[in-house]
Amino acid sequence: MHTHNAPRQRSISYNIREASGRLVAVHHRMDMEDGKQVWWTLPDGSKGLNGTPITKLPLYGSEHLAEWDEDDLIVLVEGEKYIE
DSSP: OOOTTSOOEEEEEEEEEOTTOOEEEEEEEEEETTEEEEEEEOTTSOBSOTTOOGGGSOOTTGGGGGGSOTTSOOOOOSSSOOOO
């Protein structure tokens, strides 16, 4: 039960996959009233990216690009929010 004085939190995780669909990392985010926390884990659950720079990770949702026709417009935006 949510009480009026209890802190509100929202937690979400985003799976980062290669074009083949293979999971390579998970980006976690927890929003709290006083800010946010973000962290990465590997598919085995270990914390961090084992030295891999985030710039070397696939773009979130890029595994879906093969589903689009070559004439479709694709817009890249900042952030992991994916809407089907």
